Structure formats: C-alpha cells, structure tokens
Amino acid sequence: MSDGDHRSKKADILSTTQSVLEVGGRLASSPSDALVASAFQAEVEAGSALFHGVSLADLAHTVMLTRSGVIPKAASRELLSALLELHDQSDSFLPEPKNGDIYTNREAWLAGKTESVGWLGAARARREAMTTGLHIGLRSAIIDLIEEVAGACDVIVDLSSAHHETLMPDYTYLQIAQPTTFGHYLLGFGFPLMRDMERLGAVLDNINKSPAGCGSANGSIIDQDRAWLSDVLGFDEPMEHGRDAMWQADMPVQLAGALTSLLINLDRLAEDLFVFSTQEFGLVELSDAHARASKIMPQKKNPFALSYVRSAANRMIGLQTEMSAIGRTPSGQMDNRLSAYSQLPMMLENCKKTVTLMAEVLRDLKFDAAQAAQSLAENAAFASDLAEYIMLESSLDFRSAHKTVGYALRKIIDDARSLDTLSIEDLERAAMETHVKKLELDPLILAKARNPKEAVNRRTCLGGAAPDQVLTGTKILNERVNAYLEIIGEKKRSIERAEADLIKLSRKLAKG
Numbered sequence: 001m002s003d004g005d006h007r008s009k010k011a012d013i014l015s016t017t018q019s020v021l022e023v024g025g026r027l028a029s030s031p032s033d034a035l036v037a038s039a040f041q042a043e044v045e046a047g048s049a050l051f052h053g054v055s056l057a058d059l060a061h062t063v064m065l066t067r068s069g070v071i072p073k074a075a076s077r078e079l080l081s082a083l084l085e086l087h088d089q090s091d092s093f094l095p096e097p098k099n100g101d102i103y104t105n106r107e108a109w110l111a112g113k114t115e116s117v118g119w120l121g122a123a124r125a126r127r128e129a130m131t132t133g134l135h136i137g138l139r140s141a142i143i144d145l146i147e148e149v150a151g152a153c154d155v156i157v158d159l160s161s162a163h164h165e166t167l168m169p170d171y172t173y174l175q176i177a178q179p180t181t182f183g184h185y186l187l188g189f190g191f192p193l194m195r196d197m198e199r200l201g202a203v204l205d206n207i208n209k210s211p212a213g214c215g216s217a218n219g220s221i222i223d224q225d226r227a228w229l230s231d232v233l234g235f236d237e238p239m240e241h242g243r244d245a246m247w248q249a250d251m252p253v254q255l256a257g258a259l260t261s262l263l264i265n266l267d268r269l270a271e272d273l274f275v276f277s278t279q280e281f282g283l284v285e286l287s288d289a290h291a292r293a294s295k296i297m298p299q300k301k302n303p304f305a306l307s308y309v310r311s312a313a314n315r316m317i318g319l320q321t322e323m324s325a326i327g328r329t330p331s332g333q334m335d336n337r338l339s340a341y342s343q344l345p346m347m348l349e350n351c352k353k354t355v356t357l358m359a360e361v362l363r364d365l366k367f368d369a370a371q372a373a374q375s376l377a378e379n380a381a382f383a384s385d386l387a388e389y390i391m392l393e394s395s396l397d398f399r400s401a402h403k404t405v406g407y408a409l410r411k412i413i414d415d416a417r418s419l420d421t422l423s424i425e426d427l428e429r430a431a432m433e434t435h436v437k438k439l440e441l442d443p444l445i446l447a448k449a450r451n452p453k454e455a456v457n458r459r460t461c462l463g464g465a466a467p468d469q470v471l472t473g474t475k476i477l478n479e480r481v482n483a484y485l486e487i488i489g490e491k492k493r494s495i496e497r498a499e500a501d502l503i504k505l506s507r508k509l510a511k512g
Helices: 003-020 033-067 073-087 102-111 115-119 126-162 182-207 226-232 242-247 250-276 304-327 335-363 369-378 383-394 398-414 424-433 444-449 452-457 467-510
Strands: 167-172 175-181
Touching (some): 033 102, 073 467, 126 242, 126 250, 126 335, 167 369, 182 467, 250 304, 250 335, 304 335, 398 424
16 A cells, blocks of 8 residues: 555544544534543543443444445444454553543544444444443343342351351340340341342343334434344343433432342341440451451451441432432433443442442351340340230230239339349239239249240241241242342343354454
C-alpha cells in the first residue's frame, strides 16, 4: 500500500472515530472540558461494570445482522475480529472520559482497528447495547449471590445441628423470655435467608429476559430476530415490549428491594450477636480474625465484622431509596438508567462480600454454653411455663394463672429475695391475694417449670425448640436450599453454554 493509501485509510478511520464520538454530524465541536470532567466521567464510571455484557451484546448483534445479510461478509469478518480482540481485553480496557460512555469508548477503540465499525450501530441505539449488557452482568451476579447465600444457609444448618441441644435463653425486648437452644435460635435466621434466595430468584427470572433487538425503544425498519438474539445470549425469552425493555424503572427497585431484605435479615442476626458478645451478656465471642482492637483501650475486642454488616444494611436501605427516586420521573429519561448502571452491580458485589463475611463469622463463632445455662438459672425464663402448668392443674384460665405468677415474682423482687426461693406457698398466696381463688398446687410443677431442658424438650410442635424439631428444621432447610441450588445451577450452566457458543460462532464467522 502506498503512502497516499495509508494517509487516506488513516483519514477514513479518523473520520469514523469522529462520528463515533458524535462530532462531525449534528455536532460540530468536541465536548467541553467541564462536560467531560463531570457527565462523561460519570458515564464511564457507571458503565465500566457492563463491559463484558455489552461485548456479548455487540457480538450477537453483529452476527444477527450478518446472518440476515445486512452487513457484507468482508465487513462482518473485520468487525467480528475486532470485537473478539476487544472482548479479550475486558480486564485491561481503559476507557477515556473524553470519548463518552462505555459504548462510545468501545466504538472509538474499534474505529482504530477497522472501518467496519460503522455497521455496529445499525438498527439499535447505544441504550439497547447498554441495557442488554446490564441484564447479562446482573444475572450472573445474582446467581453468584444466590450461591453465596446458600453457603451461609449451609453454615447455619451445620451450627444448628451441632447446637440442637445447647440451652440458652431466648430474648424479647433484650430481656430473658423463655428457654430455647442455640440451634433453634440460629435456624430462625436460616429460613429468612432461604426466602431471600427465592426473592433473588424472582428478580433473576425478570432480568433474564432479553431486551436485545428493540432498536431505540420501538423496533427498527431493519427486521431483527429477537427470539434468536435471546437464545444466543442465554436469556429465557425476549421481553414483550420494546419501550418497556429499554426504560423499565421497576427492575432496579425490585432488585434493590431483594438486596435490602437480604442485608436486613443478616443485620438482625449481626445486631443480636453484637449484643450477645458484650460482657453484660457474654454468650458469644467472635474470632480474633473478625474483631478489631481499640487504639486507646487495651482491654477491648470490638466485634468489627458485625458493625460492618450493620453499615452495609444501612447503605443498602439508602440505595433502595435512590433506585426508587430515579424511577420517579417522566418515562424515557437517562437519569433512570445512569445510576442503575453503576449502582446495581456495585450493590450485588457488596452484598456478596457481606454474606461471605457473615458466614465466616458464624463458622468461627464461639458459644458459651455455661454462661447461657447460668443466665437461665438466674432469671425467670420459666415463668410462662409455670403459668401454663398452673392452668392445666387447677383449671384456671391462662390470664388468671399469668396474673398469679406475675404477682408472686413481683413480691420476690419487692422483698429482695433470690429467685430460687420461690415456692409453691408463694404461688398459692399470690392466687389468694390477687382474688383468683384458693389453690392447692403440686410442688412438682415448680420443679418441672424451672428445668430448662424439660421446657425445651416439651416444645415438640412443628418448628418448636425441641431438639428433634430443630434437627427436622435443619433437614427441611438443607433440602430446600439444595433443590433451589440445582435449579439455579442449571440456569447458570445454560447461560455459560450460550455465551461460550456465541464466542465460538463469532470466531467461526470472523475466519470466514
């Protein structure tokens, strides 16, 4: 090729690059430095997480237009070769804000490789590529998160099984309420996490619908095979309406809601363990690997990992509000999408890390069974059981029996007596003084009520604290988690096969 030809080709590429950057057509000048430093910079940062998904969307779009004869074969081979080369640079590609968003940055890079880049924009807006890329990225991240939540459920199942007979006081209003086991307590957080998996799966069902082939929002005069695009990109099916596919405001709200629920459920457990780890409670101790020392108070071991879970939940609540706010505009506004491009992938990554951390905290947690037993012995966790024993033996209604026990305990406190001095005579006297009736109670009911092991063993209803019921619960949870994981695993394998097949097909067409 002569020098003149080289100069001509370079000029053509430069012209193509300028058109990619939206200069030379409707716009006659480059963007201002202020616009680049603000809006363009924000767009680049927002779209960087979408690179892989946009790359697959570009390949699928180019292959489709090649199959339909829209792109000439020679141009298609050049464009696919360049797209595949760019696809392989997903970890090293550095977009420049002066080139606009991630889509136009990719086009600028491609323009430096081939003149055929001009075919890439046929029959679609950048919004279609970005939205398709967002769906591709989010679905994989949701699957990864579901698998991580399943891992946390496994930890809870293991711990609940190991502690299905380990006694502890249950708490309401942070006051000792009734006897339970540490296994039953922990299992109460496993089932909400299972529901969080199902909520995330519902979001996945919506996100794994293809927006590809919608043009700007209402299709194109170039007929596009949306069903083929959906299949080749590994989606379950195309979205039914083009404009809805491009501007859906409910999807970010739905995803943010599911993530908020997940982190709130984790935070509830973290908040409890935070309190239980204090010297005043002394029930649990975090591993040193999950604590932080004080820089001024040498005696302190701060449960820093639990504080982080709280902060992650707080931040997620704010992001859920943000996703709701950005959807509350006239339809077809770019601010509906820009924040979602950056925030949704970030939310998923942060949630995944938080779940991983919490599972690790639980796995390494130490439970002080002796302290738990002492707390039960020193407090009136037996009171409600005692009222029920009185009800069953004396034919009193429960409210009267409740009043009798409450009065007897108040008298113990008022007289500054220790709790272990409570006697049958105290209860019979309380019944008389509260104008219930004269009672003659079997002394054995007080001994039975005060035995926390007896109390727990008698809670045999489905979901109760009895050891056999805890083991039944762990089995149920484990089976549900594994069954759901199999469904998610098949979806993951299907997506991975489709993406691999798309790359293989693109490489074949690039070679002619």
